[in-house]
Amino acid sequence: MAERRRLIVVSNRGPVAYARERGERIARRGGGGLVTALRSLVLHHDVTWIASAMTFEDRAVAEEAGGESFAETARDGSEYRLRFVVHDDQAYDWFYNVVANPTLWFIQHYLWDLKTAPSLDHGLHHAWAEGYVPVNHAFADAVVDELDRDPGAAVFFHDYHLYLAPRFVREARPEPRLAHFVHIPWPQTDYWHVLPLEIRRAIHDGLLANDVVGFHTPRWRRNFMRSAEDVVGAVPDWARDDIGYEGRRIGITAAPISVDPSEFDELARSDAVLAAGRVHARGRPEKVIVRVDRTDPSKNIVRGFRAFELYLEAHPEMHRRVVMLALLDPSRQDIPEYAEYIGAILRESRRVNDRFQQGGWTPIDLQINDDFPQAVAAYKDYDVLLVNAIFDGLNLVAKEAPLVNERDGVLILSENAGAHEELGDWALSVNPFDVAGQAEAIHRALDMPAAERRVRLEAIRSWVREHDLGAWIDGQLEALDAEPLPVRG
């Protein structure tokens, strides 16, 4: 375990979101994989966490703290400091609902059908200038303020919401160690050329203001090193995995994030998960295929249903014996592409169900809600876990679910999910666009002898236990401490 140190963690979504219930202020766990993973940093280090005020109550909390950081206690009793950045509503809408998600997220997961989209009109340029830039500035101001309180602290930025903030901090304070972890894929250099020159330059320049930039896999790192060279003329050193830029050397790391196995061991035994498991067990068919995702176009849910349809078409002997349970967490519903995607999911599952359902059997059990205990109950009970993302930075479901599975379940895993680089040998790999191949993988998985299933599952489990979240965090901090080398090139 790395020694205790002072860290300023910066992410759009914070570790808690406040709400008011029956007149009382309550703190809810912030959602999403990133926040869950980073929460354990708080346990072992002196952390000040800077995040956007998301709720009305967050704003009230921020105001009571006079806009400064304040002491907070995590559920396990560890102390940390939290600071909310309060944004102008309109600027935040442009930042989150125009630039970060439908633009950067779509670029980084290759989600555009380029013959028709995007059409980068005044709206994007305006949202960039009046939303993304000022929100990043506000984050940078908060970081600088915290650095002035504690100049020795290192800053750890996260994700695609904050590409410009490191540059703004560096301009104000040249000394501090800055690191940035990008939790989503980094696409190939040509795809960046969809964005206007000044925007793609600012993104690369902002990231290169850090001392370390991290990705989950060598594939995303390679793409970044190439695009940094093409877009801003940085000089990659492929032997050292670093980049020379403006007289500085930036380390580019590839280290897949992981989970805390003990957290999942506990969750699996919790009352909420056991209760969800009892509901789940009622009327369980012989075989269950599970998927757990946000309703995000990158997750490839519609093609997953289509693959199941092809499987059912080819295997009438499995009718009434197998169900696909799709537990989907509604996500980013203020963005039209996401709202439309839920429509596509509903239509496709209805179509497949209309075609095959009979005598009380409905092949796709689609549940769109945010229910983590139910997801963990499904993790315990799957025969097949389907992760067929179009592209995915890592995919934590592929690590979480095997840890607690009790049925020697088989993982079907997209070759474009970052987790594939670690777990691919023990999963059934699929091309996310090849629905016929996915149908075949479903058949192979459901037909696989028990002994082989067990060997594969055990191998995934031991890998995840050995390469756990603690190891990832230690690796990040070591990279941050690495001595800067002189720039070559």
Ligand code: F6P
């Ligand atoms: O890294 C991707 C990510 O930021 C994850 O933390 C999380 O799973 C998801 O996206 C959450 O997105 P949002 O904050 O938009 O709900």
